[in-house]
Amino acid sequence: MAVKSSRYWLIFISPAMFLIAVFLLWPLAKTVVYSFSEWKNFSITYTFAGLANYKRMAADSVIRIALKNSGILIIFALIFQVGFSLLLAILVDSVNHLFKFYRTVYFFPIVISGTAIGLMFALAYKYEYGLLNFFLTLFGQEKRVWITPKTSIFLALIPVVWQYVGFYFVIFLTGLSKIPADVYEAAMLDGVTPIQKAIKITIPMLRDTLVSCTVLVVSGCFRVFDTVFIITKGGPLDSSQFLSTYMYKMAFENFNGGYASAIAMLMIFIGVFITVCLRKALKAQ
């Protein structure tokens, strides 16, 4: 490198590092402290409470619901965002026409905010004007109430899963375009069927992309917020709560900063665990 000035290095890097220290590192440390504290209503003072918040979390049935909901979301996300997206990418890669059209249209929902999508689906689930009840009446059925404690999690996860199919589709499509054509040509001379081709050539060649996407999909399932918040707010009766929405409720509706921080710690722990362990496990195979 042409420049070896530690003075300039500091000058150039300090502003960014200052903000990172104040709004990222310091708050992370604070969250750890708060999680071991009794701290309510955002008061100036807080008292050390040991593991009280963590003990409460272990006994909290809503935390169990939130983890179960994340599990359900992960299953659907893996099926649609990894499996179905890959299928779409392989099919689009194989067609001769409309390649750009499909890519444009599939990616489109990613650009829209989770808030707008959430509101859009909330309206579709409405009793009187909803899109779903419109189709029911079209086929001569009775209108029904869609969001109930039993169904809420599924109705909340439909838009979450649907929105990101196009995102992984584009990543897979990019991965596919990097597979050299002669690999396929050799296989075609041997007369393989398209399904054999997908399983024996395409998927092994996409290994790294598949691993990255799986890690992204699973860790993403613990970060969903906007869409669920808009459609159900975690309800009814906490039935569609995720760790994120529950943490928000604890912090900014119940004003229990200590307990909310403990939930945030659980989210950090799960995120790190998934990214590190899942990646290792998938790579090792």
Next chain:
Amino acid sequence: MAMKSKQSRSIPKSIATHALLFAWAVTTVLPLLWVFINSFKSSNEMLRNSMALPTSLDFKNYATLMSYPDVSLPRSFLNSFIISGSVVLGALLLSGMASFALSRIESKASKYVESLLVACLLAPSFATIIPNFVTVSRLSFMKDTYLTAIVPQISGNLCFTIILLTGFMRSIPYEIDEAAVMDGASAPLLFWQIAVPLSKPMFATVSIMVFIASYNDLLTSMVYLSRQALKPVCVILSMVSNMFGTDYGAMMAAIFITMLPLMLLYTLAQEQVLKGLTAGATKG
């Protein structure tokens, strides 16, 4: 893609493939179309048939949005552009400078800083939101200004933008710097005359990524901004169902009009948006 030899298929197979692909395309377009056509209808008309085209092109719902007394939509749009615009500018400047230091000034500390930035990517915004809320509400110069949303959002984006930009700046040949230093150029000049202009493509990608993330960011703006008059559109959208009660036509119009800026951006700069949103997604 055109270079790749396509397998010749039988016609029925090809039709089946397109049918499936087209079916998924319908699911992504239909909800949006439904919102669009209903934004021109009164509640009564919507109740009769929400899938039919509107009987007339009536902008009444949009007028309702404009005239709403507590939170005017034009004002919240202005807020959004002030906040997201500042976040983009701030993130570009700070991460551009930091990336220049990390990639083009020799220092032993650089590799530790980079590891720290990668580790920070793992921290979700939920992990910092409570302490940051306390910080922004206690700093008197920030209280009740746009800064309460802008500064934490810039900080939240920095790790990722620095990593992307540093990677890009490393690909610029170092001989250019060496030649310039021979001619007596100093570090600030190298930054402004060489690193910044040559990194324009990555700056563009990063801008789009940060702008879209900021424009759509519900959580941070909802928590940090307490004054109604400063709130951006996505927060307004989250409150719209309470404000309009059962005026579903106005809600449809609100959804459509908030999506419009990003839809335009996507139409005008599709390749850039694709790149911006998927940048770094498959790294490592």
